[in-house]
Amino acid sequence: MDFKRIEVIFLIVFVCLNIFLFTSYKQNQHVETVNNDDVSQSTMILREMHEDQITIPKLATKVHSGYYLSSQPNETLKNASQKLQNQRYSFSNDRLYSRLVRPINAKNGKYTEELKEILANPRMIAFGKHYRYSKLFSTTDRIVYTQKLPEGNLYDAHGEIIFQISGKQIVSYEQTYINKVATLREKEATITEKQAVLALYSNNAIANGATIKWTTLGYSRLLDANNSSVYIPTWFIAVENKNSGNVQIKRINAFSSVLMKATDDANLSSSTSS
Known part of the structure; x- marks a missing residue:
């Protein structure tokens, strides 16, 4: 039996195994660092909201899913x-x-x-x-x-x-009524309720002393193009103004975390009395 040859094979396997383990460790370390960065950023934003005397309920971290939808008049x-x-x-x-x-x-x-x-x-x-x-x-x-x-x-x-x-x-x-709704893409994950509220604050859309009254996830119109309307999952967040007591409903894109502009619907995206 060629022991020298066996020795070389074991050496190669040992080196490959070490390379694999080292790569896996670095990848896991990177993921852990990213997760820690996310947690740290969330903690920092929550601390800032507390300093601004913004009252928020317990926020869920459950990830939902949804589609890009379209319909025509x-x-x-x-x-x-x-x-x-x-x-x-x-x-x-x-x-x-x-x-x-x-x-x-x-x-x-x-x-x-x-x-x-x-x-x-x-x-x-x-x-x-x-x-x-x-x-x-x-x-x-x-x-x-x-x-x-x-x-x-x-x-x-x-x-x-x-x-x-x-x-x-x-x-x-x-x-109003829409029908013949079509899905444009495969189902995608959405941001969580907590991420939506933090995104709203990061967009300077919550005044000092305000109260988050409620949140809900549903579909709303993203844009109109080529005689079609496109709808996406949206976080609706009701914010009560400390001084006036009025409640303003804000929208956050549940795919991108972007603050969406007010719609033309006075009932679902404007100030109402609390």
């Missing part, structure tokens, strides 16, 4: 509205505006209970079963329902029903 809602009864309605920019012939009364102010039957009736509300009541976006004078998509809730001006309250009665509503 169509006549679906306008066609369905031809079956509506007991109301006078009109359209403007694909938005239905309706005035009820008989205002809806609610016992003890429980408007959502009264609206269950209305939403289930296609002669009163077109596609009513495709919407879900949103307490977060509703106020004392309007009740907001947001459209449900297979991929998640849509919090956007293009998919909502807003019931107007006057004299303790529901007197009118406005509605």
Whole structure:
């Protein structure tokens, strides 16, 4: 047996093993350093928020996932509205505006209970079963329902029903609706609730002394292009101003952590009374 040859083979294996172990160690050290840097940065930002007297709830670190979605304008809602009864309605920019012939009364102010039957009736509300009541976006004078998509809730001006309250009665509503939603890419991971709030603060979008009232994740419009609208997962963050008491709803892109500009929807992205 050629012991010299065996000795050389063992030496080569030993060197290769050491190179592998050293490379793995350096990679793990790098990952650990990156993770430690992330933790340190988060800790530093949270400390700064505390110094600015910003009140925040316990923030989740769960990673969600979502899609890039798209839809195109169509006549679906306008066609369905031809079956509506007991109301006078009109359209403007694909938005239905309706005035009820008989205002809806609610016992003890429980408007959502009264609206269950209305939403289930296609002669009163077109596609009513495709919407879900949103307490977060509703106020004392309007009740907001947001459209449900297979991929998640849509919090956007293009998919909502807003019931107007006057004299303790529901007197009118406005509605938008999207359909034929297409996915543009494979499912992707989103940032966490905690990362979204920290990103909002890093963008100087939270005033000193403010309070984070709530957060929620849903789809909202990113852009309009080529006669299509693109929607992405978005963190909605409600910030209460210390001095005025008003609540302003901010949006953070759940893919990129970028602060999104205010939408044209006064109900889902503007100041409201707390």
